[in-house]
Amino acid sequence: MIPYGRQEITESDIEAVKAILRSDFLTQGPAVPRFEEAVADYAGASHAVAANSATSALHLACRALGLGPGDWLWTSPITFVASANCALYCGARVDFVDIDPRTCNLSPLALEQKLEAAKKAGRLPKIVVPVHLCGQSCDMAAIHALSQRFGFRIIEDAAHAIGGRYRGEPVGNCRYSDIAVFSFHPVKIITTGEGGMALTNDAALAGKMALLRSHGITRDPVQMTHAPDGPWYYQQIDLGFNYRMTDIQAALGLSQMTRLEAYVTRRRELAARYDQLLRDLPLTLPWQDPDTHSAFHLYIVRLRLDEIRVSHKQAFESLRAQGIGVNLHYIPVYRHPYYQQLGVMEGELPVVEQYYREAISLPVYPLLSKDAQDKVINVLRNIVKT
Numbered sequence: 001m002i003p004y005g006r007q008e009i010t011e012s013d014i015e016a017v018k019a020i021l022r023s024d025f026l027t028q029g030p031a032v033p034r035f036e037e038a039v040a041d042y043a044g045a046s047h048a049v050a051a052n053s054a055t056s057a058l059h060l061a062c063r064a065l066g067l068g069p070g071d072w073l074w075t076s077p078i079t080f081v082a083s084a085n086c087a088l089y090c091g092a093r094v095d096f097v098d099i100d101p102r103t104c105n106l107s108p109l110a111l112e113q114k115l116e117a118a119k120k121a122g123r124l125p126k127i128v129v130p131v132h133l134c135g136q137s138c139d140m141a142a143i144h145a146l147s148q149r150f151g152f153r154i155i156e157d158a159a160h161a162i163g164g165r166y167r168g169e170p171v172g173n174c175r176y177s178d179i180a181v182f183s184f185h186p187v188k189i190i191t192t193g194e195g196g197m198a199l200t201n202d203a204a205l206a207g208k209m210a211l212l213r214s215h216g217i218t219r220d221p222v223q224m225t226h227a228p229d230g231p232w233y234y235q236q237i238d239l240g241f242n243y244r245m246t247d248i249q250a251a252l253g254l255s256q257m258t259r260l261e262a263y264v265t266r267r268r269e270l271a272a273r274y275d276q277l278l279r280d281l282p283l284t285l286p287w288q289d290p291d292t293h294s295a296f297h298l299y300i301v302r303l304r305l306d307e308i309r310v311s312h313k314q315a316f317e318s319l320r321a322q323g324i325g326v327n328l329h330y331i332p333v334y335r336h337p338y339y340q341q342l343g344v345m346e347g348e349l350p351v352v353e354q355y356y357r358e359a360i361s362l363p364v365y366p367l368l369s370k371d372a373q374d375k376v377i378n379v380l381r382n383i384v385k386t
């Protein structure tokens with residue numbers, strides 16, 4: 001089976017991990033701040049807080065921004081559940097905004113309409129989480145302008161997008177947001193096994209996230225609410241978690257960072273080749289906003305169902321039966337039983353629903369060979385042409 005995505009681990013990655021295993025620190029030690037600095041430098045943000053997953057980093061981000069009971073967080077339903085679950089962890093409520101039919105990212109137009117209605121109803125969101133689907137940035141300038149008008153904070157779910165660019169600048173620089181979160185799960189652009197990172201230009205938010213990452217415990221006398229009893233003393237000043245990244249993971253991440261640019265280049269080459277070789281088929285290919293430079297974590301095609309004989313389900317089954325590990329990113333979050341039972345949505349979002357009827361993620365990852373990609377193209381061609 002050709003998977004839709006997978007990691008590359010080199011000998012130098014293995015050596016970097018071995019060196020940590022022989023060192024004094026296994027959990028968060030000197031490699032974690034080195035990795036944080038490397039990612040912050042690359043993305044052009046002032047602060048970075050590594051965590052054991054992007055899910056944890058999203059939770060830290062919501063807590064640092066003060067999300068709690070009575071608050072709302074809005075996001076796109078075309079995302080991994082973690083973009084919404086982070087609000088529920090904080091006791092807040094979630095609502096969903098429709099997507100743009102071309103980029104399939106959260107639509108600034110739908111957002112504006114929903115904000116106007118919410119303002120009248122007195123239930124504006126505290127946080128909006130734009131998700132950079134496939135690694136293509138959302139229209140951040142538009143979303144940021146709305147945040148100024150309606151007074152909400154922005155967490156970019158950039159799990160797909162390290163190495164991507166928006167208006168010529170790296171995703172993660174937080175020019176248009178409070179916090180941006182990367183994921184280092186093995187299918188993502190670079191990996192630490194499990195891992196994530198929150199970036200921000202706000203020192204206070206970074207400090208809060210670092211505190212909550214480690215139980216809410218501080219050893220800094222300045223942060224303590226009363227004087228230390230002695231040199232052994234530390235103080236818990238908030239209810240945090242154990243969301244630390246290990247030095248083993250950070251060393252792997254640092255080693256992977258050296259190939260980030262090459263990975264994105266390779267993904268973009270594969271995407272360009274799909275664009276070229278699939279363009280005569282009854283498919284809608286991924287539209288690229290000229291303001292963006294996608295990292296192509298995913299390459300998603302949409303079936304033009306009125307021009308083909310097979311159903312979405314049949315196309316999927318047939319691709320899988322012929323060894324192509326296609327996937328669907330994503331089942332709209334509000335369709336999951338847990339969210340249905342919460343009664344989050346009164347109706348369906350039309351563009352989201354149409355997307356869900358048509359989308360297929362094709363394999364794209366740096367080690368995908370030309371022959372394997374040709375196989376994907378040929379199998380897909382035979383399915384949609386018959």
Ligand SMILES: *Cc1c(COP(=O)(O)O)cnc(C)c1O
Pocket residue numbers: 053054055056079080082083131157159160183184185194195196
């Ligand atoms: C993978 C992913 C996450 C969660 O990342 P983890 O590191 O696995 O916790 C969150 N949001 C999106 C959009 C993702 O694709």
